[in-house]
Amino acid sequence: MTIIDTERHPLADQVAGRVLRPADDGFADAARPWNVAVEHHPDLLLEAAGPDDVVAGVRWAAEQGLPVAVQSTGHGATESVSGGLLISTLPMNTVELDVANRTARVGAGTRWGELLARSVPEGLIGLCGSSSDVGVVGYCLGGGLPILGRAFGFAAEHVRSIDVVTPDGRLRTVDGEHDPDLFEVLKGGKGNFGVVTSIELELLPVSDFYGGGIIYPGEDAAEVLTAFRAWAADLPDDACPSIAFLRLPDADFAPPPLRGRFVVHLRFALVGGTEEGDRLLAPMRAVSTPIMDTAGPLSYLQVDLVSLDPPDPTPFEQAGALLKEFGEEAQAALLEVAGPGVQSPLLLIELRLMGGALGRPSPVRDAVSGRDAAWCVSALGVPVPPIAELVPPAIEQVLDALRPWATGHTMVNFHGRPGDATDRARAWPPEAYEAIRRAKRRYDPDNLMRFGHAVLLPGGEPVEPAIPL
Ligand SMILES: Cc1cc2nc3c(=O)[nH]c(=O)nc-3n(C[C@H](O)[C@H](O)[C@H](O)COP(=O)(O)OP(=O)(O)OC[C@H]3O[C@@H](n4cnc5c(N)ncnc54)[C@H](O)[C@@H]3O)c2cc1C
The missing domain is CATH 3.30.465.10 (Uridine Diphospho-n-acetylenolpyruvylglucosamine Reductase; domain 3)
Structure with a gap:
């Protein structure tokens, strides 16, 4: 019977935004995340026009016993939402x-x-x-x-x-x-x-911003990494670098000198002016023979030029780790699995330097991971044919190679696809994880919010009795 599908959905009478069923025009576009490797299949989608719509959507789903997922851009889509109500917040861009x-x-x-x-x-x-x-x-x-x-x-x-x-x-x-x-x-x-x-x-009053990157031939990866490690160790806190192995496909979107090539990309951002930026970067400009050098004074509106992330929706699979250190042995381990001569299917392996203000306790308590880490690693591939099957094991191989230097935790934003309970716990320091689980039992005893990095397993009953509110 299709009669239900042609009727106005009861939730639509309670909200200002669109309510879409899977068969409705516009449903697929509204559900599609930026990470197009993931497809969402909720029972219903609400494009929330404002807080009142969200209240109505959450109450309706709770009454029906349906789980709730949230999506704005879909950059963080790590797994498919299957069933339930998906609330899209994109219209709420105030x-x-x-x-x-x-x-x-x-x-x-x-x-x-x-x-x-x-x-x-x-x-x-x-x-x-x-x-x-x-x-x-x-x-x-x-x-x-x-x-x-x-x-x-x-x-x-x-x-x-x-x-x-x-x-x-x-x-x-x-x-x-x-x-x-x-x-x-x-x-x-x-x-x-x-x-x-x-x-x-x-917000912060920052007027001087210097940033961009230097791109080196992948063949010089060992020389560049060795120089980078020594250089990064002496940087002031205002200087924020990362180093990435990039393997761009031979495709139109990639800048011609980088197409189909393995390169090493130094990314650099500084709260400071041209003189200081040029002075700090000088040692790295003298390493290898850079293919491109885009670093200089920027408006903060050009902040995307630091990392050159893809501007358009992209299919990706990603996972991350936090490292205590990245020394000579860790460098050798990384080069063995992803250096020159290795046919890695990964688009990107990035090591961001932590420390500075990232290593200090928060003035107000939070549940953030990474304050004890020296480096944040992210490994990412594009799981499309013919390399789709190769990407997950290649990501695992990189994380395995670096495991001896890992803290054992990740940052939830770079964790990737959430696995079992033990894997989910890795996204937070133990104290924060306990605080999250306590609050979950208090505020979401029925596990309504069970998609993504939920601390109770999808479809699972609460693992411990709910604490009465
Ligand atoms: C190209 C790229 C660059 C990135 N760079 C960085 C970076 O430099 N630093 C960093 O920390 N992270 C970075 N990330 C990770 C990113 O911050 C996370 O994926 C983040 O969750 C994206 O949020 P979103 O709302 O855009 O994505 P969405 O996929 O829409 O949301 C992701 C998740 O966030 C939660 N969420 C979103 N909105 C709400 C809401 N209104 N209420 C409750 N929960 C909500 C939900 O669990 C949802 O599943 C990057 C990701 C990509 C793809």
Whole structure:
């Protein structure tokens, strides 16, 4: 019988946004994540026009006993949403800028680029990561490792308050004084506790920004890595580098000198001017024979030029690790599995230098991972034929090779596909994981938010009795 599908859905009478069933026009486009390797198949999709829609959607799903998933851009889609209600927050892309107080309240569908377009002309920046296309809220809920992290710490440390619809259908404003236990775990605990409708962020007065990259031939990877390790050890906290192995396909989107080639990409971002940037980069400019050198003074609106992440939706599989150190032996281990001469199917292996402000305790408690790490590693491939089957084992091979130097934990934003309970626990330091599990039992005893990096397994009953609210 198709009669149900032609009727208006009951939820549609309660919301301003579109309610779409799988057979409806526009459903596939609305459900599609930026990571097009993942396909979502919810029973129903709500394009939330505002917080009231989110409240109605969460209450309706809870009444039906359906799980709830959230998506804004889909940059963090690690696994398929199957069944339940998918709430798309993309229409909620509001930015309320308060220049005098250096803050912004952004709606749950706002991309970093939309916030920066408003704040940078006022001399203010937000602590975005490597791509301004990523959503502000999803990124901050995962802790947020900024391009300028060594200078200013994790983005989560700069979140002042969060509006969230908890699984009981209540819209709460949480901060250091209101539901502080929930405020703590929302910053790093990802989508475990409800649907965030907006967050208030502290902005920073940064006018001098220097950034870009140097690209070296892959054949010189050992020489470049050796020089990079020594150079990175002496950098001031305001300097934020990473080093990446890049294997771009022979395709139009890649710059001609890089097509079909293995290259090493030094990425560099600095809170500082041209003179300091050029002085700091000079030793790395003298290494090997760079193929490209794009580093120089930039507007912060050009922050994407540091890492050169793909601007368009891309299929990817990714996993990460945090390292205590990356010395000579770790370098040799990495080169053995991904260096010149190896036919690696991975598009990218990146090592970001941690430390500086990223290594200091947060002024306000949160559930962010990575403060004890010296490096954050991310390995990523494009799982399409003919290499689709080769990508997951190649990622595992890289992480295995670096395991002797790993902290044993990851950052949830770079964790990749969540596995079993033990694997999920790796995304947080033990104390934060316990706080997240405590708050999960309190705020989501029925495990309504069970997709993605949920600390209770999908479809599973709560592992321990719920604590009464
Ligand atoms: C090209 C690229 C570059 C990146 N660079 C960085 C970087 O430099 N630093 C860094 O830390 N991370 C980085 N990431 C990871 C990124 O921050 C995470 O994937 C983040 O979750 C993306 O958020 P989103 O809202 O854009 O994605 P989505 O896929 O829409 O959301 C991802 C998850 O976040 C949660 N979520 C999103 N919105 C809400 C909400 N309103 N309420 C509750 N939960 C919500 C949900 O669990 C959801 O499944 C990068 C990812 C990509 C693909």
